[in-house]
Amino acid sequence: MRPGVLKRALVVVGCGALAVTASACESTESESAKIAREGGAAEVTSTLKLGGANHDVRVSDVTLVSGGGRKAVAVKLTSTSSRAQQEVPLLVKVTGVGGKVVYSNATGAEVLLSHITLLRPHSSVWWVDDEVLTTVAASAAKVSVGTGKRAQPNGRSAALSATATHVAAQAGTTTVSGVVANHTGKAQSSVPVFAVAVRGGKVVAAGRAVVASVSVHASARAPFDVPLVGDATGAKIELTALPGAAAASGGLK
Numbered sequence: 001m002r003p004g005v006l007k008r009a010l011v012v013v014g015c016g017a018l019a020v021t022a023s024a025c026e027s028t029e030s031e032s033a034k035i036a037r038e039g040g041a042a043e044v045t046s047t048l049k050l051g052g053a054n055h056d057v058r059v060s061d062v063t064l065v066s067g068g069g070r071k072a073v074a075v076k077l078t079s080t081s082s083r084a085q086q087e088v089p090l091l092v093k094v095t096g097v098g099g100k101v102v103y104s105n106a107t108g109a110e111v112l113l114s115h116i117t118l119l120r121p122h123s124s125v126w127w128v129d130d131e132v133l134t135t136v137a138a139s140a141a142k143v144s145v146g147t148g149k150r151a152q153p154n155g156r157s158a159a160l161s162a163t164a165t166h167v168a169a170q171a172g173t174t175t176v177s178g179v180v181a182n183h184t185g186k187a188q189s190s191v192p193v194f195a196v197a198v199r200g201g202k203v204v205a206a207g208r209a210v211v212a213s214v215s216v217h218a219s220a221r222a223p224f225d226v227p228l229v230g231d232a233t234g235a236k237i238e239l240t241a242l243p244g245a246a247a248a249s250g251g252l253k
Contacts, residue, residue: 048106048114050089050146056081057088057119057145063203064094064132064141065230068172071103071132072229073141074196074206077116078124085119087245088148092129094138103134111245112192112210118151118242126240128194128206130229159183160214162193162224162241167232174205174228179221180241182214189213190244195226197235205230210244 061076073092079085091114094103105114109131116127132138164178176195182188191214197205205228214222 048089048091048109048146050091050144052147054085054088054145054147056085059143059145061203062141062143063206064138065204065206066138067205067228067230070130070229071134071138072128072130072206073132073143074126074128074194074203075143076124076126077119077145079119079121081119082121084121084151085148086117086151088116088119089114089146090116090127091144091146092132092141093144094132094134094141096134096136096138102136102138103132105129112190112208115148115245116242117192117245119148125242126194126196126206126238128196128208130206130208159185160188160191160241160243162239164195164237164239167237174232176207176226176228176237176239177224178226178239179223180211180214181221182216184243185216187213187216188244191222192242192244193224193226194240194242195228196238197228197230197232198238199233199235203230204235205232211241 056079058078058080059075060078061074063074065072065074071094073094075090090105092103092105093101096102113129113131116125119125159182161181161183162178163181164176166177168175168177180191180193189212191211193209193211195207196203207226207228209224209226211222211224214220
């Protein structure tokens, strides 16, 4: 597949797009394991606690995608608040026949698969759970947003950007490759990068990567590879990069 046209994704405050001209059919278990290993993203939450309903976050475009024996849930989250929020819990429920729940991230999920680390005021971001582990037929998904913490006001905390440089199909898998740049003034670790493929206004594929570390040096760029779940043929890629869980816990100072 020929390289896609390079477009910059202004992450958190905006999205970029990269056209996909090859089909995405499957991702392997080894790729999924690689995602979990990158950045030491193995920390888990024993039981997810939502707290009260979060009326300051609008949930839209909740989509269940599948391909190659894997499933993922993508969602767009829009803050309607004038305050930044961090460590916001997200409850994912996937249902099958008769509305029976066949997957939930309520227990045992790693932090980055149960929380969104940062929501800036009046902004939208993508979030993806690419480890929907169920062998049962699934037909729908729901995402509920709980109460997070107030983030320390700091304009630099939004200055993570992801750039998609190449989209390639290999062994039946479509992978989005790119780099993350860090302009926050502080080194970042375990940085999640979420990618969704949008065609005709609908999400048709999604995936994520976790970048182990992103240096603060002006010229530094950390590479990432996001294997997509679903069929991304003819779609455009939109990216979101957010501070890692450790940075969010530290108040993003």
